[in-house]
Amino acid sequence: MTTLSPALKQATPVIVDHAHGSWIHGTDGVDYLDFTTGIGVTSTGHCHPKVVAAAREQVGKIIHAQYTTVMHKPLLELTDKLGEVLPAGLDSVFYANSGSEAVEAAIRLARMATARPNIIVFQGGFHGRTVAAASLTTAGTKFSAGFSPLMSGVHMSAFPYAYRYGWDESTAVEFALQELDYLLKTRTAPNDTAAFLIEPALGDGGYLPTPPAFMEGLRERADRHGIQLIFDEVQAGVGRTGRYWGHQHSAATPDILITAKGIASGFPISAIAASTETMSKAWPGSQGGTYGGNAVAAAAGVATLEVIEEEGLVENARLRGDQLQEGLTGIQARFPAIGNVRGIGLMQGIEFTTAEGLPDATTAAAVQQETTKHKLLTLTCGPDGNVLRLIPALIVSEDEINTGINRFEAALAAAVGTVPAAAGA
Ligand code: PMP
Numbered sequence: 001m002t003t004l005s006p007a008l009k010q011a012t013p014v015i016v017d018h019a020h021g022s023w024i025h026g027t028d029g030v031d032y033l034d035f036t037t038g039i040g041v042t043s044t045g046h047c048h049p050k051v052v053a054a055a056r057e058q059v060g061k062i063i064h065a066q067y068t069t070v071m072h073k074p075l076l077e078l079t080d081k082l083g084e085v086l087p088a089g090l091d092s093v094f095y096a097n098s099g100s101e102a103v104e105a106a107i108r109l110a111r112m113a114t115a116r117p118n119i120i121v122f123q124g125g126f127h128g129r130t131v132a133a134a135s136l137t138t139a140g141t142k143f144s145a146g147f148s149p150l151m152s153g154v155h156m157s158a159f160p161y162a163y164r165y166g167w168d169e170s171t172a173v174e175f176a177l178q179e180l181d182y183l184l185k186t187r188t189a190p191n192d193t194a195a196f197l198i199e200p201a202l203g204d205g206g207y208l209p210t211p212p213a214f215m216e217g218l219r220e221r222a223d224r225h226g227i228q229l230i231f232d233e234v235q236a237g238v239g240r241t242g243r244y245w246g247h248q249h250s251a252a253t254p255d256i257l258i259t260a261k262g263i264a265s266g267f268p269i270s271a272i273a274a275s276t277e278t279m280s281k282a283w284p285g286s287q288g289g290t291y292g293g294n295a296v297a298a299a300a301g302v303a304t305l306e307v308i309e310e311e312g313l314v315e316n317a318r319l320r321g322d323q324l325q326e327g328l329t330g331i332q333a334r335f336p337a338i339g340n341v342r343g344i345g346l347m348q349g350i351e352f353t354t355a356e357g358l359p360d361a362t363t364a365a366a367v368q369q370e371t372t373k374h375k376l377l378t379l380t381c382g383p384d385g386n387v388l389r390l391i392p393a394l395i396v397s398e399d400e401i402n403t404g405i406n407r408f409e410a411a412l413a414a415a416v417g418t419v420p421a422a423a424g425a
Helices: 049-059 072-083 097-116 131-135 169-186 212-225 295-310 313-334 361-373 397-418
Strands: 016-020 023-026 031-034 092-096 117-123 154-157 193-198 226-233 255-257 268-274 338-343 348-352 379-380 387-390
Touching: 049 295, 072 092, 072 097, 072 226, 072 295, 092 097, 097 117, 097 226, 097 255, 097 268, 117 169, 131 361, 154 169, 169 212, 169 255, 193 212, 193 295, 212 226, 226 397, 313 338, 313 348, 348 361, 361 379, 361 387
Parallel strands: 117 154, 117 193, 193 226, 226 255
Antiparallel strands: 016 023, 023 031, 092 268, 255 268, 338 348, 348 387, 379 387
């Protein structure tokens, strides 16, 4: 009998029969509240009627209109729609299928546009699993161990992870910017540096919002040295953080923006956006691919962006995110196993630590397994695997957030034992 490769690890034993909105219905007959959204993908919830209708209609017209051979209407429409929400000046878009591919397209573009070789990434960043994207990923050695040599020309600088260092945010930002300046003096000269690549909030690296002052410090240095600033908005973009793009919590703007996941509610499509001037520096034909910008995915993308606008989902993400964070912070006061609750919008992380303040992956894993038993789907993340992340759909309701908080607390109590309020204070 053929089986799935054991190289594929699955966080829950759930086999899906069907799903709708924030709910996944398993073949075991159980309705699970889905706070994973396929790792931040099903932004409008599972099978939003408008997205389903758009995809169904497109399937009957043309499925694969290969975009280096012919052009199709959904991709032109999606480009118009994206144009309404992209930061000013980013008026040229290229499409691929996955986040990793878009990251690679951004790197290719930055190197061609600057004629410089090196990329600086920030510790804890996740940028994908293809070999070049894995070379840029420092969210854990599991993403790059065992298949070296990796792509060369990648240098890593510090990320202002205040909680880990035990500092306040401004001290962490100042330190990380100093380290970056030092790297530019000691390892990769500005004239050899094509790009800074950063997530506006670390995703797989631990659900940590990037401090606005750090984003702004990167922008200032990028301008000073002629370095391209690339924001990887694959997980944090398209409303998830309560702003359209995660970087909009700061005053910094990107030269190249990468998006995927949430733009098409589950259909595989990704994009990079830059100014026409920057895009024109790449030679024609340097980007492409068989499946990129698929017509059905693009039609679903147009419907997704319309739903986000019509249903006010960016604002909903902000409100429901605040509600979720407040509930989790209340739980933290009762459970000393939780060292830190942080996040932005519907991207919330719960970091588990031991009594000594060290990362506690065992408890995080136990809680994650318990949440499934309590009919709530969650994931872990972070280099130590000690962060539980909650990623509800942008359509999540107030009641669903309350249900999620209650189920999480019940699962936590089952995993670590109930702690009286006084002990956790
Ligand atoms: N960048 C970020 C920020 C991501 O979160 C991910 C996926 N988790 C990727 C890139 C890679 O995307 P994909 O898995 O679609 O290749």
